[in-house]
Amino acid sequence: MASPAQQLPPGWVAEWNAEHQRYLFIETATGHSQWEPPAPPVDQQAHSAPSHHSKRRQYAAGQTQAYYGSMEDQSQAQYATTSPPQLQQGGAAGSGQLFTPGLAGPGQFASQQSSYDSGGYQQQPPIDQQQSGYGGVNALADQFSTMGMGGQKQFQLYTANLLTSPPDHRELVRPPPEIRLPPNSCISPSPLANAHWSYQRSTLNAIPTTSSLLNKAKIPLALILTPYRTLKADSTAPLPQPSEGSDTVSGEDPPVPLVTDTVIARCRRCRTYINPYVQFVDGGNRWRCCMCNMTNEVPQMFDWDQTTNSPGDRWARAELNHAVVEFVAPTEYMVRPPQPAVYVFLVDVSHAAVQSGMLATATRTILENLDRIPDTGDEGRTKVAIIGFDTSLYFFSITPGSTDSSMLVMSDTEDVFLPKPTDLLLNLAENRAGIEALLGRIPDMFADNGIVGSALGPALQAGFKLMSPIGGKIVVLSSSLPSVGAGALKNREDPKILGTSKESGLLQAASPFYKTFAIECSRAQVSVDMFLFSAGYQDVASLACLPHYTSGQTYYYPAFNASRTEDAIKFAHEFGEVLAMPIMLEAVMRVRASRGLRMASFHGNFFVRSTDLLAMPAVPQDQSYAIEVQIEETITASFVVFQTAVLHTTCFGERRIRVVTQALPTTSNLSEVFASADQVALATLLANKAVERSLTHKLEDARDAVFNKLVDILSTYKASMTAGGAGASAQLAIAENLKMLPALVLGLLKNVGIRQSAQIPPDIRAYSQALLTSLPSQLLIPYIYPTFYSLHNMPNDAGTVGPQGVILPPALPLTSERFERHGLYLIEDGQTIFLWVGRDAVPQLIMDVFDLPSYEVLRGGKTTLPTLPNPFSQRINSIIQKTREMRRGPYYPHLYIVKEDGEAPLRLWALSLLIQDRADVLPSYHQFVSSLKEKVNGNGGGY
Structure with a gap:
């Protein structure tokens, strides 16, 4: 066990974690926490911080020290216990801009402020040691439950009072509740044998054994998936969870191991992939599935090392030691040979695109990032095509081996066809010089284009015809509202209905063309990314249907003007990163679970092909999906397993299967259900459900549903986990691991995507909703908090x-x-x-x-x-x-x-x-918590 007495790097503190009986090391700036002691600081001279010989600027030192204390004491967060100077002075002119009515006055949050001043996390006493409002029968039940579980570590429930526990940003980057599996549930001692929460996290880390217990807790059971996240080697990368009995974890972000011998062991009944939670029986010749208990033959080549052509070590196989693993798929997993990566760029060349500088910036960015587009080098298979559009379509043909190009113009957009059978879709490696020359000429070719209008729908149809035999990605760069041909849209922005019950209609697709076309794309393994630029209404809600159903992404740049350096840099950076992203093509995803569990509903960018099969023509990195889980029958096992499998083709032409396995313990104890809840996963799920409800009902219904779900959780906790029961209480109790959930819900209610306001343009709101349903938790949480x-x-x-x-x-x-x-x-x-x-x-x-x-x-x-x-x-x-x-x-x-x-x-x-x-009609956090208390006590209405 590491001692906190050792010298820590600047910005780190050590806190004793009574629950785990070990020190937790926390970076005070970001709240990042880990069990492993951080690296000791290097020699002081190596730091770039000013030495005692150098001058350090101080600004308004007198005022600063009066409010925050000495500048030298700022190595950790300091929180004042008095009101700001301007409040004490009676309010200077203009102070009303900063301090709104209803905020905490002097002394109103004294207990909260003292909590901040004490520094670090204040460990709450166990539930049976707290004030009379908590504990009692449930504490005894927990003790009896612990005695009967054969050594399995139990979740200890701690309670926080929201009225005296102000939000603490550091709580959001702490690890979720520890997964406490029963002994001998895993055949591997590897700390990577259970999926890290950055790949897959559950709203509950202890699964109720019955649906009645789950319903009683009022906490929805769901998985938050990010099967393809980027790997980072810096401090922001999440750390692997420590294994049982391990005091430390590695600070690395390990790559996903690849199994190349094409020996894939799967259950004959439920088709689960072999993983660290199976059991070997019959002398190791058979293995028992961890989901359906079926016994299966171990493949003959499972214990053979094909690289050395000699007997191998079974226990060293990646799929038995890693929860996240990738298999090279044999031919029986292929409907057709792996297809090359195909990119078709649909570029708006209308007057609006030329005047804003979008056309020049887009072509320059493609040109500068040709080397970053995933390809296989000398064996290059990647193909690209460029189609321009205004009210007509412009096809560009390049003769192989030449830098000369020809432009074919299609003015009739009613019946789109390909004007040339060849030389439109080009091999990137073989035609590199010609593609570079074309990209350099396009801005000059349309520099004087005065045509206003957009035939985006016909351009999509042309791109689809060009690539549908292969599949791939259509990248749309559009600067104006589609106005010609299929998919033409009208400006339906009406300030009079903003903030009313009719506003949700503006968030739904105005034309059935886009959803119908998206489903056709999904069947042909074509994904669509949308880059939208507009000085006016663009109908993001309609156009975002394409990425939504084809597992693509939407990017929106309101009032884009490339003459502003900041606009050009932002777009070029994001577009370049998308081009360089190693996408996964022709993908299908299925989540399997132990007996008694069923995937009930799905949220994210994909098309549900069958009851539980998700079709994703191209899977971008760092895109999140939420899947709600239903308990269909009583679970008798001591733990359950969720396994996500994604069959895909890499952009380098190899068919693979990525498997993510997560094991979670089961419980019949309501207190353990609450103690295991993951507030970050819950907030991610609520964001997805709120957006979905706003599209099928009203924005007000979405807000009410989120608020009422929080009230249900708090009411159940008060009735079941506190001595106050159903009576009125002066406190507002919640599990310690959920005490940031009200702040996250308030942040969600104030987010542009569902906020009550008559001032939010529908395009801005629609784009925000696209972010809420696709961002991984690491980006979603700061977006709402x-x-x-x-x-x-x-x-x-x-x-x-x-x-x-x-x-x-x-x-x-x-x-x-x-x-x-x-x-x-x-x-x-x-x-x-x-x-x-x-x-x-x-x-x-x-x-x-x-x-x-x-x-x-x-x-x-x-x-x-x-x-x-x-x-x-x-x-x-x-x-x-x-x-x-x-x-x-x-x-x-x-x-x-x-x-x-x-x-x-x-x-x-x-x-x-x-x-x-x-803000406006939206409450402060103090008011929000007070309304929650009144609602939980049976008084008052909404927030």
Whole structure:
């Protein structure tokens, strides 16, 4: 067991975890936690933090120290126990912009503030040691249950009072409740024998044995899947879970092992792939399935090492030691030979696309990323085609081995056909010079194009005809609303219905063409990615149907103008990352589960081909799926197994099967159900269900459904897990591992995707909903619960490089009460970054960060920070770069400067991310929790 007395790197603290009887090491800047001690700090001279001989700028030191304490004490988050200076002074002019009615006044959250001031996580006493409001019968039941489980470690339930436990951002990056399997359930001692939560996580890490117990808990049972996540080697990569009896885990992000000998052992009855949770019987000649208990023959070549042509070690096989493994599929897994990767670019060449600079930026980005498009080098199989469109279609043909190209124009878009049978779909390696020359000429060819309109539907039909015999990916780059031919749309944006019950109609597809076409694409193994640019209405809701049903992705760039460097950089980065992404083609996914469990409903970007088979023509990395699970019969086993299998073709032409196996214990104890709940997985599921309900009902129904589900969970916990039972209580109890769930639900209710407002354009709302249903948990959680940093008084090591990369400042509570008028703050949600500048910021800070003489000459809006020759500027830029790079996915957030007295729309946009504040008709966190308490006690209405 590591001792916390050892020297820790800057920004790390050690906390004793009473539940696991070991130290947990936490990075205070990000909340990242691990069991393994972090690497010790290197020699002090190697750090970029200022030494005692160097000067360090301090801004408004008197005010800063009065509110936060000494600057040298900022190595860990400090939270004030008094009101901000402007409140104490009676409210200066303009303070109403920052402090909204209904927020906590002086002393109102004193207990919450003291909780922050104490630093770190405050371990709550076990339920039987808490105040009289908790414990009692359930504590005794837990003790009796523990005595009868044959040594299996039980979940210990701890209770938090939401009225005295303010949200703590660090809770969201802590590991989910530990998976406590019974002894001897796994045949491998490997710490990787159970799926890491970044691949697959369950809303419950202890599965109820009966549907009645699950229904009583009111917590939905679901899996959150990200079968193809990117691998990262930095500190933001999630760590493997420790195995039983292990005190540490590795800090690496291990690659998925590949089984190449084509020996695939599967159950004859349920078709489960052999995994670490099977049992070998009959002298090792047979194995018993962990799902249906069927005994199967071990394949003859299972114990033979084909690389050395000698007997192999069975226990070293990857599929018996790793929960996530990939098999090279033999021919019986192929309907046809593996197809090459095909990319068809449908590029808008209309007047709007030329004027905005989209056409030039898109062709330049494709040209610069040709080397990054997945291919097999000298054996290149990848094929590409380019089709331009305005109100006509433009096909480009290149003669093999030549740089000359010809353009074929199709003005009649009513009956689309291919004007040439060959030389439209080109081998990338063989025609590289011709493709490069064409991409360089296209912007000049349409530079004077004055045609307004879009034949996107016919262009889609042409691209489909071109690639349907093979399959692949259609990449659409569109700058205007489709107006000609199939799929033509009308501008249905109506400000009068925004915020009303009719608004949900704007979030549904206006034309059946797009869903019908998407299903045709799915059958032909064609996926569609949409890159949408528009200064006006684009009907994102209709166009996003294509990626939704073909497992693609939607990207939206409102008011795009390539003359703004920031717009061009964002699009070029994201488009380039998509082009370089190693996609998985011709994929089908199925999730199997132990007897008594059934996959009930599915959420995400795919098409459900049969009751449980999901068709995905191309699987992008870091896309998430949610699958709800139903308990059909009583489960008698001590643990259950979920196994996700994805059969696919790599972009390099190899047929493979990725298998993700997760084992979870079962329980008949309600307290264990609550103690094992994963609040991050729950929030991810609720986001998916809220979006789905808003499309089939009303936005108000979606919000009410999310709120009522939270009330149900809290009511059940109060009635079953506290001594107060059904009577009124002065507290609001919830399991310690779920205490951030109300904050996440509030963040979801305030998210643009489902927020109550009459000011949100339908395109913005539709794009937000596309994000809510596709982002993996690592990106979804900050999207609904942003991050807030103070920069002007950040710790000395913040922004410098530590053993785990750039050190971030401590995260602040999401409330404008933290603002100081002389301060500089960063607010980000993974999609947008705001730099909030207080009106009394000293000139030296403005000069050091923005290279301007004073606050008055600083302009708000979208910007790129200069990198200046001073340490503070370099640290600020490092923090912004770290914020952009630390999460998975292709997204590149814009940076906006927000002045405290600047433009109202931009200021309100930034303030909307501070979800603990009241905004319009939406409550503050304190008001929200109070309404939850009233609702749980049987009083009051909604939030």
